[in-house]
Amino acid sequence: xxxxxxxxxxxxxxxxxxxxxxxxxxxxxxxxxxxxxxxxxxxxxxxxxxxxxxxxxxxxxxxxxxxxxxxxxxxxxxxxxxxxxxxxxxxxxxxxxxxxxxxxxxxxxxxxxxxxxxxxxxxxxxxxxxxxxxxxxxxxxxxxxxxxxxxxxxxxxxxxxxxxxxxxxxxxxxxxxxxxxxxxxxxxxxxxxxxxxxxxxxxxxxxxxxxxxxxxxxxxxxxxxxxxxxxxxxxxxxxxxxxxxxxxxxxxxxxxxxxxxxxxxxxxxxxxxxxxxxxxx
Ligand SMILES: NC(=O)c1ccc[n+]([C@@H]2O[C@H](COP(=O)([O-])OP(=O)(O)OC[C@H]3O[C@@H](n4cnc5c(N)ncnc54)[C@H](OP(=O)(O)O)[C@@H]3O)[C@@H](O)[C@H]2O)c1
Numbered sequence: 001x002x003x004x005x006x007x008x009x010x011x012x013x014x015x016x017x018x019x020x021x022x023x024x025x026x027x028x029x030x031x032x033x034x035x036x037x038x039x040x041x042x043x044x045x046x047x048x049x050x051x052x053x054x055x056x057x058x059x060x061x062x063x064x065x066x067x068x069x070x071x072x073x074x075x076x077x078x079x080x081x082x083x084x085x086x087x088x089x090x091x092x093x094x095x096x097x098x099x100x101x102x103x104x105x106x107x108x109x110x111x112x113x114x115x116x117x118x119x120x121x122x123x124x125x126x127x128x129x130x131x132x133x134x135x136x137x138x139x140x141x142x143x144x145x146x147x148x149x150x151x152x153x154x155x156x157x158x159x160x161x162x163x164x165x166x167x168x169x170x171x172x173x174x175x176x177x178x179x180x181x182x183x184x185x186x187x188x189x190x191x192x193x194x195x196x197x198x199x200x201x202x203x204x205x206x207x208x209x210x211x212x213x214x215x216x217x218x219x220x221x222x223x224x225x226x227x228x229x230x231x232x233x234x235x236x237x238x239x240x241x242x243x244x245x246x247x248x249x250x251x252x253x254x255x256x257x258x259x260x261x262x263x264x265x266x267x268x269x270x271x272x273x274x275x276x277x278x279x280x281x
Pocket of ligand 1: 048049050051052053054055073074075078095096097117118119120121122130131134135160161162163191195220221222223251
C-alpha cells in the first residue's frame, strides 16, 4: 500500500492507493489542475436522502462548491434555512418511491450526477415496516429514469452503502464468525439486505460498461457526527472487521468524499465501478 496526501483547497485528505493503481499518483497533480478548471463549470446533482444526517451535509458541501443541487425530500424541516433559500438549490417535495416513472425521469433530467444518502429511519417502523427495499428500489428506479431520458453524457450515481456489505467483485475475506453475523443480519434486519441489494444492483445490473451510468458505492464504517472535515483513508476493501472492530467515519467526511467524487474527475476515474471504504484517520 502506498500512502499519498493530496491538498484540496484548504482541506487535506489522505488516500491509501491500491498497488494496482499507484501509476495514477504521478498523474494526480496534473489531473487535479485540469479538474479544478473543469469544476468551475457548474453541474447539477440530484441528492436523495438529502434530509438525512449525512445527506444534508453533502448538500451543504455541494452548494459551497458552487454546484447546482436538486433534492427530493419528504420534508424540509431538517434542513437549515440558508440551505433551503440557497439560489442553487431546487427542492422537490415528495416521497421518492411515490413518484411516477415520468416524474422520476423529469427530476433526473439534465442531472450530471445522482447521489443517494437514503437509509431506513432507526425506528421499529423504519427498520421492519415498508418500504423494505427503499434503497434498492430508489436506486433501480432512478437508474431506469436516467436511461429513459437517453442522456448524451454519462451520469454518475453515488450510493451511500456500508462496510457491513462486501464487494463481491473482489475476494474480500471475512472471518467465519463475521459471515454468521452478516447472515443473521441479512435474515433479520431488512435494511441490511436492502443495502446489499442496492449495491448488487449497481454491480451486476449496471456493471462496469453501461455506457449511460457510472457508479460508486461508498462504504463508511460506523457513522459519527463531527463538526469539521478531517483526514480520511480510502481503501478498495475494509481493512478491519465491520462487525467486531469497525472503525469510525464521520458523516461530514462521507459528505466530503461524495462531493469530491462528483466534482473531481480524477477521483471519479480512480473509484468508478468500485465500493471504496472510508475511515476517519
Ligand atoms: N448508522 C451507521 O453507523 C451506518 C454506517 C454505515 C452506513 N450507514 C448507511 O448510511 C445511510 C445513511 O445514514 P444516515 O445516518 O445519514 O441516515 P438518516 O439520517 O437516517 O437519513 C435517511 C434518509 O432517508 C430518508 N428516508 C427514510 N425512509 C424513507 C422513506 N420511506 N421514503 C423516503 N425517504 C426516506 C430520510 O428522509 P426523512 O428525513 O423524510 O425521514 C432521510 O433523508 C443508510 O443507508 C445507512 O444504512 C449507516
